[in-house]
Amino acid sequence: MGISFSKKQLLAEMQSEQAAWLALLDEIGEENMTQPEVAGGWSIKDIVAHISGWRRRTVNRFRAALDPSTDMIALWPAELHEDDEVDEINAWIDKVNRDRPLADVLNDSHEVFQQLVAAVDALSDEQLNDPQRLPWFEGERLTGAFLFGHFHEEHEPDM
Numbered sequence: 001m002g003i004s005f006s007k008k009q010l011l012a013e014m015q016s017e018q019a020a021w022l023a024l025l026d027e028i029g030e031e032n033m034t035q036p037e038v039a040g041g042w043s044i045k046d047i048v049a050h051i052s053g054w055r056r057r058t059v060n061r062f063r064a065a066l067d068p069s070t071d072m073i074a075l076w077p078a079e080l081h082e083d084d085e086v087d088e089i090n091a092w093i094d095k096v097n098r099d100r101p102l103a104d105v106l107n108d109s110h111e112v113f114q115q116l117v118a119a120v121d122a123l124s125d126e127q128l129n130d131p132q133r134l135p136w137f138e139g140e141r142l143t144g145a146f147l148f149g150h151f152h153e154e155h156e157p158d159m
Helices: 007-028 044-066 086-097 102-121 149-155
Strands: none
Touching: 007 044, 007 102, 044 086, 044 102, 044 149
16 A cells, blocks of 8 residues: 555545535535436435445445454345446446435435444554455555545546
């Protein structure tokens, strides 16, 4: 993972990223979050649900890094394998969240972020800097921006 970093630094970066995310959502306004197809074919609510769905996987991965015997919670149907069926998983996440109230989707987003913070906080600096414990980073430096990278690359421009 290159240069080592501290958990304190990572948590601060995550909080900064989350604050920027919440500011963006506040700027958009709840009254605009359910307008269909305003962001790459999805509503803002759809994007929030999508990010929360994939963030759950990140929470699971950090929990498993702490305790490899952790039972990975099934996040989507077993026949969908994240390595080769990303579009199908995205469609499934969209389908299960499409009719949920906006308030539930926003609360879920907040809750999943808090779970992510707790999962990262449970690891030591040494564990967070151990590439064998976190192989899914594939050598990338673990930063708050990296954890929010999918949002920045795929969804922020549309929002």
